[in-house]
Amino acid sequence: MEPDRCNHNQGDNLVNLVQNIVLVTIILVFAALEIRSRKHEHFHATADDTKLELFMFLTLLAVSQPFIFLVTDKLSALAMPEQRNAWAHLPWWAMGAILLVADDMTQYWWHRASHSPLLWPLHRAHHTAHYMSIRITYRNNFFYYLMMPGLWASGVLIYLGFGNAYLVYIVIKLTVILGAHSAVPWDAPLYRVKWLHPLAWVLERTVSTPATHWAHHALTNEDGIGHYKGNFGNLLFVWDLLFGSAKITRRYPPKVGLQDDLLFGKERWFVEMFYPLIHSRRAHSAMVPGGRAYEEAQVDRHAAQQPAASQARGTGPRP
Template sequence: MNPLQNILLLGILLTFALLEWRSGRYKDFGATRDDTKLEAAMLLALLALLQPGIFFITGKLGAWLMPEQRNAWAHLPAWAMFGILLVADDLTQYWWHRLSHTPLLWPLHRAHHTAHYMSIRITYRNNFFYYAMMPGIWMSGILIYLGFANVYLVYVVLKLTVIMGAHSAVRWDEPFYKHRWLHPVAWVLERTISTPATHWAHHALTNEDGIGHYKGNFGNLLFVWDLIFGSAKITRQYPARVGLQDDLIYGKERWFTEMFYPVIQSKREHSALAPGGRANAVEETDPARVLAKG
């Protein structure tokens, strides 16, 4: 893996962190030590272990199974490589994300929604195995073996900028909604890429306010996938609160349980991270249903 990727990633992180610090919104996070441990551990695990490990494995498998194909697609124009990456990485991640909101895979994605604040710090807040099995990372590793390395660097930097911007506490899209003369630009932006308004809705504590959209807005880089597959909701508003209702009722899980489930399982009452636990993401957004289950 190109070390330049991590240097650029850290640069993007620091830029957004500075913007959040200057905005003062970080004071409202109320993050716990477990929040910080989970977010830091997953960021390090993804950058230092999972992504380079997957790229190493796909490179070795490529050299073993199809040695003649190394850099075989390097002759493709950059625009074609970029388009292939959008399908192989971003579209597959849309479906991986969407499937992770079903009972089967929800425990591997739940950690991303347990944050009760929006910030760049939660961008990679997830279960270890959520990323270990993510199809897009494996597909990207194969494409790098086929000769996409340089274009992938540009692609991933663009994607990470959009994703971090969508999670950021700084609502950079808000001015586009406030000023009428910018509405045409907003119309294009919110239908092309993930923005704070559309992605915050996905993290909303409830859908009852007409803003939250827990069952949709799954896109990462492109929001176009949500439009195509019928999971989009655009309100140009931001939910008042984010997180999970059952955490408010039963208390939050420990950071190592969220990160390493199912290797480590929960001892909390009514947990989706326990043997036989309820793993229904939809029910977790409705306090009446959660209480009924209790």
Template sequence: MSPHLQNTLIVIAMLGFACMEWITRRYKNSVNATLDDTKLELAMFVSLLAITQPLALLGAGKLCAWLMPEQQGAWAHLPWWAMAAILLICDDMTQYWWHRVSHSPLLWPLHRAHHTAQYMSIRITYRNNFFYYLMMPGLWIAGVLLYLGFAKVYGAYLVVKLTVILGAHSAWRWDEPLYRIRALRPLMWVLERTISTPATHWAHHAMTNEDGIGHYKGNFGNLLFFWDILFGSAHITRKYPAKIGLQDDVLFGQERWFTQMYYPLFQSRRAHSALRFGGRAYAETDTHSDAAPQIDKPQRST
């Protein structure tokens, strides 16, 4: 697949989900973004496309040209299905594990921004800390595979993967009406155990697990939800959590966009915060009385 066709199909997928969010009024009724939300999401989207992704892909290619120049295009003879299988393991499975370890205390500050949105929409798909993507193993491995000759298959793979990921984050819950069609139940049973869907991924963004729907310590899959099935982190309910986001932001106010994006270069001033050295994230066992005073909340975007 040519880069032009790849980019065209990705734009079509983005516009398609955006239109469905608008047509179904899900965006208007559920997305209440602040000005800081908008700044963070726009800045991360631009930086990923203009800096992080080119740096990882081209940087890996330059390293390969230096370390193993004789291997350029060495795997180009592989059939497409073998390349696709290698990409699923080297890119998608490694991203599953990167995502999973990013929910540990050590790496949580680099992924926290993705969970601070109190809404679901395609606009939060790339919402993360700048260094989260810069350090993502799958991006650098993809650069190596491109050097080895995966360019044409990688384009098609990327279109499929981004379409699934956009759909999983979309405010338009495309799987919801399909669950109600009896004839589709066997298909949906297989589908929700194969790829990420709104129901399974919304559960990952839930504010709490207490309702039995939320599962923010699991459902880590990006393209394939199968990794959650395989590695024991899956939770399937076919329901959607009532609240999205983080408890500490509700109690203490949202962190500033530049702190979320550029931590550790910028530090939080909150008492309960993972975005400061020596700080710690708020837990449900904490009480509001031992928290710092609330910081001013950012203005809402128009």
């Protein structure tokens, strides 16, 4: 292997290594906060929950992202060999702005598109957790991250010389994302303390917070807090404001998860992780060919029909 190419590959590997070390450190800090708050005692997570979250986290760090960065490096070297590190001279603010658009804005649209019938099975696992915690941050289908445009764009930008800027950017982004999923609502004091309200107003319109992101995970929209078809932002909440999907209530939904899981039981972890390679055997599943998401209106109709059906069979509640 040529010395220059070897050095470039070592540089890419270093980016992955440093990012993973930083990520684990941030996770440990938030985990300590959750443990200290004793919130984890109320998760009642199943073995399937733990397997899905653990294996998705490990495959993202050890397989998906390194694979994407390796492929983008090779393809970029073939397509534009003279452009390696060509943008390394850009000022930090320009690199940050480019990353926000190429990675964070595209992730907003990828997340939003993942709530469409076609892509929902790849993102559904993220919403099947009945608790909020840092442990669900990377809980998705295996192919969800492999197809994420922002990761591919980031790989190209690293080739162009954004390696160091990406490390700083990703530390900020991961801190915000983990904080938004954390079982500890760190933003609550901002709403309770009156003199902090101006700071809260700016913060909740700039980045994702527990209040805005928990609403996206809410079990229902009927409580006036849940906003299942909005609040898609990852790092920046600004995208939701710009593209008309924002809802700010400064409240937290009492329950999160999916109602069809309550009605029909949860999917197995390997189905959620590896669909469409593995299909569901559950009734009313989105994770079968031609399957569709179970909308809240359908849940309400199903719940209304159940007592009537039970009474018709003589198994309804007794007076």
